[in-house]
Amino acid sequence: MKNKEFNIPPVPAVLLAIISVQCGAAIAKTLFPAIGAAGTASIRIGISALILLLAYRPNLKAITREQWKIVVPYGLSLGAMNLIFYFAIERIPIGLAVTLEFIGPLLVAIIGSKRVIDYCWVLLAAMGIVLIAPWSNDKVDLLGVLFALLAGALWAAYIVLGGKISKIMNSGQAVSTGMLFAAILILPFGLFENGLANLTTKFFGMGVALALLSSAIPFTLEMKALGQLPPRTFSILMSLEPAAAAICAFIFLQEKLSFYEVLAVVCVVVASAGSTLTAKR
Numbered sequence: 001m002k003n004k005e006f007n008i009p010p011v012p013a014v015l016l017a018i019i020s021v022q023c024g025a026a027i028a029k030t031l032f033p034a035i036g037a038a039g040t041a042s043i044r045i046g047i048s049a050l051i052l053l054l055a056y057r058p059n060l061k062a063i064t065r066e067q068w069k070i071v072v073p074y075g076l077s078l079g080a081m082n083l084i085f086y087f088a089i090e091r092i093p094i095g096l097a098v099t100l101e102f103i104g105p106l107l108v109a110i111i112g113s114k115r116v117i118d119y120c121w122v123l124l125a126a127m128g129i130v131l132i133a134p135w136s137n138d139k140v141d142l143l144g145v146l147f148a149l150l151a152g153a154l155w156a157a158y159i160v161l162g163g164k165i166s167k168i169m170n171s172g173q174a175v176s177t178g179m180l181f182a183a184i185l186i187l188p189f190g191l192f193e194n195g196l197a198n199l200t201t202k203f204f205g206m207g208v209a210l211a212l213l214s215s216a217i218p219f220t221l222e223m224k225a226l227g228q229l230p231p232r233t234f235s236i237l238m239s240l241e242p243a244a245a246a247i248c249a250f251i252f253l254q255e256k257l258s259f260y261e262v263l264a265v266v267c268v269v270v271a272s273a274g275s276t277l278t279a280k281r
Contacts, residue, residue, distance in 0.1 A: 010225040014237045015275035017218035020266050021241070022248040024214030025094075026216070027206050035198050037086035042183075042190025042226040043199070043207035045079055046214035052176035055216075063177065071177050076159040078219070079182025081154035084147050084188060091144025099129050099241045100145060104152030107233035108159050121275040128267030131260045159231050168228035174225045179215070235273040243268045 027074070032039045034071075063071065088097040106129075107247075109122045165174045190196050226234055243265040 008221065010228040011237065012227040013221040014229075014234065015240070017221040018238070018240050018244050020213045020218045020221070022244045024212075024218075025245065026252045027210045028214065030201060031210065032086075034203060035196065036190075036193050037090045038083065038186070038189040038193040039196050039198070039250055040207075040210075041083045041086045042187050042196060044206070044210050044215055045082060045179065045186045046183045046190075047208055047211035048175075048219070049179040050177050051211060051216045052220070056172040056176040058173045058177045059229050060177065063169075063173075064118065067165070070161055070165045070173055071169065074165050074174070075178030075181030076185055077154050077157040077161060078178055079185040081151050081158055082182070082215075083186050084154060085151040088144050088147035088151055089143035094149065094245065095242065096137050097144065097151075097184055098245055099149040100148035101155060102129050102239060102242065103149065104154070104156035105159060105238055108156045108231050109233075109235040115130050117278050118275070121236055121278070122217040123269045124274070125236050125268050125271035128264040128271065129239065131264035131267065139190075141193065159221065159235060161227070162226040163225060163234075166223055171223040171227060171251055172220065175220050179219065233275050237272050239268045 028040055028044070033044070035043065085097065085101060088101070106122060106126060109125075110119065113122065115117055165178070222234075229237070246261050246265065
């Protein structure tokens, strides 16, 4: 029997993925001090891989050589992106880390664009990202900055590879297989850090929720969207992430938004909406 998949339009799929990730971030912030960055990443990706493998039951023997060449680096970039980003937010503020990470997707959007209007939306989104960044922090850890930039490069690779694999492989099969390789890459780091030694039943339950909200659900939604949206449009839509992070911080952590942060939200929302309206069908 073939797997049944929800038919969600690409733009709502991306927006739902963003909301899901930010809800998961609230859980991750609770887990982070207890089991560490690598431990949190290991739980998130490891449980996500198990959930997706059980849900989609990919036939690894049926995967062609052409598909293997893309799905393996897709999974490795996915795992490395999450691990490196967690290392970044260990050392620098989350807002700054997310902002620096977004250089990757924005470069994908610029490189893939051939129309003036697309550059305008990218510029507007970039303005929003700059406004939302806590550049006033003078004590920025340079290693944390490098980790965030590397996470951005890996995110760009994820977007490009995800777009390619979605054209030649079923989305559920692709994301579940990719997540398997992401888990294989990350788990040794979690074991080496010894954060998993502090894992309790409570933390494991939170890890399941984190895996669903931060990985299994959003990556599946993003995979479906990548198969229908141009990479540059997907990238600009994903620029809602810094704004969503700020809004969720206000709702869940009672962190107030400054004038510039509110202005940043407006910039990225308008850029995302504009890119969606003007995207070629």
